[in-house]
Amino acid sequence: LPLSALITRKELMDTIPFGGMGGTYHGNMLACASACAVLDVFEQENVLENCNARAEQIRKELDVLMPTLPIREVRGLGLMIGVDFDGPPGFASAVQKAALKRGMLLLTCGMEETMRFLPPLNVSSADVSLGLQIFQASVHEANAIFSLRSMSTNHSHHKAVQNMKG
Numbered sequence: 001l002p003l004s005a006l007i008t009r010k011e012l013m014d015t016i017p018f019g020g021m022g023g024t025y026h027g028n029m030l031a032c033a034s035a036c037a038v039l040d041v042f043e044q045e046n047v048l049e050n051c052n053a054r055a056e057q058i059r060k061e062l063d064v065l066m067p068t069l070p071i072r073e074v075r076g077l078g079l080m081i082g083v084d085f086d087g088p089p090g091f092a093s094a095v096q097k098a099a100l101k102r103g104m105l106l107l108t109c110g111m112e113e114t115m116r117f118l119p120p121l122n123v124s125s126a127d128v129s130l131g132l133q134i135f136q137a138s139v140h141e142a143n144a145i146f147s148l149r150s151m152s153t154n155h156s157h158h159k160a161v162q163n164m165k166g
Helices: 029-044 047-068 091-101 125-165
Strands: 071-077 080-085 107-109 114-117
Touching (some): 029 047, 047 071, 047 080, 091 125
8 A cells, every 4th residue: 555754844844835745655544554553563573673683693694604605795784685796797697596496586786796685574584594595505506607607718718729829
């Protein structure tokens, strides 16, 4: 349901005549009731606490994996976490495809070789651990693919040089 909020200074709001601020995205009773129900569920099911705990879990597990994977940086806030790879162009896409083969959806983003983690707010600790195992295996697969390409390119270059020498 569409819902939005507008926050500004009082002197700016006072310049808008009564009824002058309207639209699809504010004030309808069903959307407001739904928003209140969502906030109740957030509180009852400790959604924010889970988000914080899972974000900390992801970061700690990525910190352990960083020395073994071509990761340049881990950044983000809460459960929206970006992993910047220290890899060639197309590396993040190769990780994404490898993860998809294993049943995990990941998003590439940005101008660099970046992978975005964006799990659901109610993700469990077990699912985070499984996801990071899939991520690790997918990075290793992408690494192998790019290593093979590099070896193939080097082999082709070496063969070309040998052919030139006669």
